[in-house]
Amino acid sequence: MVDSVKGFNFTTLWDTASYMLATIAAYRLDIIAEEEFSNRMDNALNALIQMPLYNDELPNKSYDTKTLSMTDYQNRPTEEGIGWSAIDIGRLCVPLNVLLYEYPEFTPQVRAVVSRWTFDRMFRNGIMYGTSRTNDVEQVNQEGRLGYEEYVSKSFALLGFDISEAYNYRDFTGFVDVEDVEVPVDLRLPSQFGAHTYTLSEPYILDGVEFGWDYYSREFSYRVYLAQKNRYENTGIVTAVTETALDDDPYFVYNTVFGDGIPWASLTSDGLTSESWRTLSTKAALGWAILYDTDYSAPLLEKVRSMQNETDGFYAGIYEQENRTNTALTCNTNGVILEIFHFKVFGPYLKIQGRQ
Known part of the structure; x- marks a missing residue:
């Protein structure tokens, strides 16, 4: 498996999905030859x-890339594991679907992957659930927030x-002026619901380059993009915010357009916030520049x-306040960028007939 961050033998299924989609993009763009594509996918x-x-x-939720052992988020081995993420598993299903539809030679392996999984506790009445295990106590919670939830639902x-x-899209959606x-x-x-809320670029960019937007994601994506464009026009600050690794x-x-009730909030998964963390994201900048030719x-x-x-x-990316490079080198940044280049040449990976 491929490291999420250079030099750190750790990965998540989200990053593994980015790697697999990037590998498909690299093959279709003639960056790698068929033999390397097949070996990497194998x-x-x-x-x-x-x-x-x-x-x-x-x-x-996480693994050591060298040993394939389950780990916690600090890459410490754990025999019990720390739970599963429905959102991450759903994203992994995007490249698995691409392989099933476009590269049938991998169908036996894809079936072998998915046939090991038991989905009984993940789906109930059309809702996705994830688990978290801390100090030998497991919690099961509804998983997914606006943007992410609808995006991964498509692959499921x-x-x-x-x-x-x-x-x-309509059940828990509101609108705020940004x-x-x-x-x-x-x-x-x-x-009330035990999870932080982030309105940011990534799920909307991925929905566009992987599936092609539907009625709602097309409208919501444009609003998320337009708020960032308007911020640039109002302040002169080039803005493209999304989730990102930092080098410190x-x-x-999560660099947001709106997060936990605050415009342009920069938040950790624990809800800590600091404006010094806000960066211009390389992948988000390239994604919006190519998805919208303005x-x-x-x-x-x-x-x-x-x-x-x-x-x-x-x-x-680039730290906004200091104007210095965020030197983190990650699988997800570079994987998403290859996806964006793929979209520029070929369009979405899984374009559903009738969408534009």
């Missing part, structure tokens, strides 16, 4: 077949699961032009 699928499962049900739907409630744009937000409060503590944050594309592309590393792809 290795990834075989790792998914071999790795232990949380509670013998579903993939753990292609595999035949009932995600009717998870895919409903930079004179009515931006979609999730109305579920952390104090706390190492991972006068804002030029400043986005110009700002991240220097983010390319000579040997390791693209750095994660």
Whole structure:
């Protein structure tokens, strides 16, 4: 498996999905030859077949890339695991669906991966659930917030699961004014539902480049994009915010258009906040520049032009306050960037007939 961050032998299923989709993109873009594509995909699928499962049900939230052992988020081995993420598993199902539809030679391996998984506790009445295990105590919680929830539902739907409630854009959606744009937000409060809410770029960019937007995601994506464009026009600050790794503590944050009730909040998963963490995201800048061909594309592309590393792809972004490079080199940043280049040439990976 491939490291989430260079030099740290750790991964999640979200990052593994980015790697697999990037590998498909690299092959289709003639960056790698067929033999390398097949070898890389074989290795990834075989790792998914071999790795232990949380509670013998579903993939753990994180793994050691060298040993395939279950770990916690500090990459410490754990025999019991720390739970599963329905959102991460749903994202992994995107490349699995691409392989099933476009590369049938991998169908036996994909079936071997999915046939190990037991979904009984993940889906109930069209809703997705995840688990967290701390100090030998497991909690089961509804999982997914606006943007992420609907995006991953599409890959589960292609595999035949009932995600009717998870895919409903209207059930917990409200709108708040950010930079004179009515931006979609999730109305579920952390104090009541136990999860933080983030309106940011990534799920909408991924929905566009992987599936092609539907009626709601097209509208919501444009509003999220337009708020960032308007911020640039109002302040002169080139803005493209999303979840990102950092090269310093706390190492991972959600840079939002609106998060936990605050415009332009930069939050950790525990709800800590600091404006010093806000960055221009390389992947988000490239995604919006290519998905929307407007006068804002030029400043986005110009700002991240220097983010390319000579040997390791693209750095994660630029700290807004200090105007210095966020030197984190991650699988997800570079995987998503390859997905965006794939979209530029070929369009969405899984374009559903009738969408535009």
